[in-house]
Amino acid sequence: MSNVIEAVNVSKCYPLRSPNEAEYLTLRDSMASFFKPAEKPGEFWALRNVSLTVAKGERVGIIGRNGAGKSTLLKLFSRITRPTTGTIRIAGRVASLLEVGTGFHGELTGRENIFLNGSIIGMSHAQIKRKFDDIVEFAEVEKFLDTPVKRYSSGMYVRLAFSVAAHMEPDVLIIDEVLAVGDIDFQRKCMARMKDVVRSGCTILFVSHSMAAIHTMCSHCLYLVRGEQKFFGLTDEAVSMYLTPQAGGSVTSGPMSEYRPEFARPYISSAKILNGDDVECERFGLGEDLSIEIEFDCGERPAIENVVLAVQISSPGVGPIGSVNTTMSPMAAPIGPHRRGKIRCSLKNTPLLQGEYTVDLSLSDGLVNLDALNGYLRFSVDETDIYGSGHPPAQSVGVIYLNPKWKFDAG
Amino acid sequence: MTSDRGFGNGLAELLEIESARGNRTYWADLWKYRELLFFLAWRDILIRYKQAVLGVGWAVIRPLLTMVILTEVFGRVAHLSSRGEPYPLLVFCAMIPWQFFSTVLGDTGASLVTNAQMVTKVYFPRLIIPASAVLVAFVDMLVSLVLLVIMMIWYHVVPTWRFLALPAFSLLVFGLAFGAGAMLSALMVRYRDVRFIVPFIVQLGLYVSPVGFMSDLVSAKWRTLYALNPMVAVIDGFRWSIMGAAMPISVTSTVIGVLVAALIIVTGISYFRREEDVMADRI
Numbered sequence: 001m002s003n004v005i006e007a008v009n010v011s012k013c014y015p016l017r018s019p020n021e022a023e024y025l026t027l028r029d030s031m032a033s034f035f036k037p038a039e040k041p042g043e044f045w046a047l048r049n050v051s052l053t054v055a056k057g058e059r060v061g062i063i064g065r066n067g068a069g070k071s072t073l074l075k076l077f078s079r080i081t082r083p084t085t086g087t088i089r090i091a092g093r094v095a096s097l098l099e100v101g102t103g104f105h106g107e108l109t110g111r112e113n114i115f116l117n118g119s120i121i122g123m124s125h126a127q128i129k130r131k132f133d134d135i136v137e138f139a140e141v142e143k144f145l146d147t148p149v150k151r152y153s154s155g156m157y158v159r160l161a162f163s164v165a166a167h168m169e170p171d172v173l174i175i176d177e178v179l180a181v182g183d184i185d186f187q188r189k190c191m192a193r194m195k196d197v198v199r200s201g202c203t204i205l206f207v208s209h210s211m212a213a214i215h216t217m218c219s220h221c222l223y224l225v226r227g228e229q230k231f232f233g234l235t236d237e238a239v240s241m242y243l244t245p246q247a248g249g250s251v252t253s254g255p256m257s258e259y260r261p262e263f264a265r266p267y268i269s270s271a272k273i274l275n276g277d278d279v280e281c282e283r284f285g286l287g288e289d290l291s292i293e294i295e296f297d298c299g300e301r302p303a304i305e306n307v308v309l310a311v312q313i314s315s316p317g318v319g320p321i322g323s324v325n326t327t328m329s330p331m332a333a334p335i336g337p338h339r340r341g342k343i344r345c346s347l348k349n350t351p352l353l354q355g356e357y358t359v360d361l362s363l364s365d366g367l368v369n370l371d372a373l374n375g376y377l378r379f380s381v382d383e384t385d386i387y388g389s390g391h392p393p394a395q396s397v398g399v400i401y402l403n404p405k406w407k408f409d410a411g
Numbered sequence: 412m413t414s415d416r417g418f419g420n421g422l423a424e425l426l427e428i429e430s431a432r433g434n435r436t437y438w439a440d441l442w443k444y445r446e447l448l449f450f451l452a453w454r455d456i457l458i459r460y461k462q463a464v465l466g467v468g469w470a471v472i473r474p475l476l477t478m479v480i481l482t483e484v485f486g487r488v489a490h491l492s493s494r495g496e497p498y499p500l501l502v503f504c505a506m507i508p509w510q511f512f513s514t515v516l517g518d519t520g521a522s523l524v525t526n527a528q529m530v531t532k533v534y535f536p537r538l539i540i541p542a543s544a545v546l547v548a549f550v551d552m553l554v555s556l557v558l559l560v561i562m563m564i565w566y567h568v569v570p571t572w573r574f575l576a577l578p579a580f581s582l583l584v585f586g587l588a589f590g591a592g593a594m595l596s597a598l599m600v601r602y603r604d605v606r607f608i609v610p611f612i613v614q615l616g617l618y619v620s621p622v623g624f625m626s627d628l629v630s631a632k633w634r635t636l637y638a639l640n641p642m643v644a645v646i647d648g649f650r651w652s653i654m655g656a657a658m659p660i661s662v663t664s665t666v667i668g669v670l671v672a673a674l675i676i677v678t679g680i681s682y683f684r685r686e687e688d689v690m691a692d693r694i
Contacts, residue, residue, distance in 0.1 A: 087428065
């Protein structure tokens with residue numbers, strides 16, 4: 001099988017601005033500094049010597065904490081900016097989806113925006129025309145085609161935006177977490193569409209904070225840590241490296257912002273794991289009660305009408321092992337809108353085996369994801385003699401323990 | 412690393428991304444993205460006419476009103492010569508290229524910054540953005556040309572063979588506006604205060620260009636220096652092509668104007684190209 005992407009020693013360096021400098025340069029400042037020699041600005045290496053080769057039809061995930069250089073790498077691959085050193089070679093038509101709805105304009109109708117956005121992301125007029133009906137059908141906006149998109153609900157807007165993007169037919173597709181749009185049903189539809197794209201033989205580069213999505217989509221992963229390539233290989237291995245707390249680091253290391261995907265806004269102001277006595281805790285025994293508690297605060301942003309919290313627990317090497325949200329398992333909440341609040345998710349007698357676990361949280365208004373913290377909360381379960389037999393369950397078998405009642409009938 | 416032979420089998424397009432500036436496929440890319448150019452221009456025209464209540468009317472009222480004022484000031488109050496030709500027509504012939512040039516300057520300057528969302532999320536040859544502003548201004552110019560035809564009929568001006576030179580002079584002002592616009596838009600990505608300089612240039616330009624008067628009003632010894640303003644050649648050319656031999660035109664001024672315009676086009680575009688690679692990082 002032939003390679004379609006080859007990146008060799010790719011690095012990207014940004015000049016660093018001193019903190020007292022304004023956000024933008026001005027001509028005035030430049031003229032002033034002409035007369036007095038300016039201090040040499042520092043530099044910041046967003047990426048250092050990243051190399052990878054991708055064969056045709058492969059799906060490669062790029063994972064790492066915020067600031068690890070994932071987005072920079074995608075920007076290099078999509079030619080938005082150039083590498084400082086190194087070379088990237090890509091064979092075939094490249095389409096990059098770093099955002100859905102680029103160039104959408106509120107005054108234009110759905111129909112007009114389809115043509116405009118399609119041409120911005122690199123589709124030809126003929127191609128858009130051919131795909132037009134599919135796009136409209138997929139987005140479910142037939143009735144509103146001639147309505148300006150400023151009158152669309154946020155759900156309709158993202159559906160239309162994603163739909164245009166999902167109907168390009170590139171050889172190489174570069175995606176940055178755009179799957180995290182729309183309501184749950186539409187997300188499922190998006191994933192299904194992505195799988196179709198994959199089946200058509202398209203090569204995919206995919207950045208996500210969601211290990212669940214990475215697991216279902218990608219065969220290989222590139223794991224970046226502070227701009228350096230930590231690992232490039234099979235997804236299972238990469239994900240377990242990512243999920244395993246780094247030696248020496250505390251359990252919830254780093255500020256919350258490092259665990260927020262790009263789209264997320266800081267609604268969640270605190271998140272913690274509590275034990276059965278409501279004390280913050282990160283080590284549990286088998287079968288103990290465990291609660292996850294978050295507080296949210298809308299701050300300057302509009303209040304949330306219908307708060308939905310989703311909780312997902314993952315295990316390194318296995319991937320996601322369970323998830324639940326406040327819609328499928330309904331939460332009794334007073335009628336909104338809510339500016340701030342506290343939500344607790346209590347799990348009785350958690351059936352998890354000994355090991356390390358991470359928790360992904362996502363807060364939405366039922367339509368659009370507002371905030372997410374992926375892997376910010378972590379906990380471990382220690383070996384416990386749960387059966388009181390002196391034979392604790394072995395970790396080598398699965399992720400949950402079974403708590404049977406045996407019955408023997410002598411025959 | 413695999414050998415070259417295994418790379419990209421059966422795929423027509425091959426893309427190389429390197430740190431080096433010169434991008435060999437740039438102009439081919441620009442051609443490939445020509446549809447985007449038309450789409451962006453189409454978007455801006457649509458939005459303009461959807462938002463403005465006056466819509467197309469605005470494209471008619473603005474040049475007409477300016478013409479009336481300039482005719483009053485220079486023709487009636489200052490009693491400047493028009494060599495027996497109708498003063499309003501004299502002014503309007505100059506208004507067409509001037510309005511085009513000033514619109515392009517005003518629109519392109521901020522065009523990259525206002526389209527920052529696109530620039531940071533999608534690749535396309537960035538020159539398309541100032542180019543689409545030129546295209547939008549061209550549509551306004553077409554409206555003005557219709558007005559011109561009406562005025563010519565009104566004043567019984569019959570076009571001569573000189574009218575055939577009009578496309579050449581139009582091309583000159585397109586190039587000039589595009590070069591200057593590309594330069595300003597790239598400058599504004601780097602220096603945000605260019606925003607305040609552009610309206611000043613446009614305002615000053617109206618007085619130093621022969622829009623409200625004829626260029627032979629400038630005394631002969633300053634004429635060569637005056638020709639360094641390329642709009643002199645453009646405006647003289649427009650008047651000469653439309654109104655005929657009565658209008659002054661000098662070969663020296665035209666040649667100087669063309670050379671200065673060429674210089675602005677080349678510097679503007681090469682500066683833009685130089686900045687283009689880092690635009691997404693700075694914007």
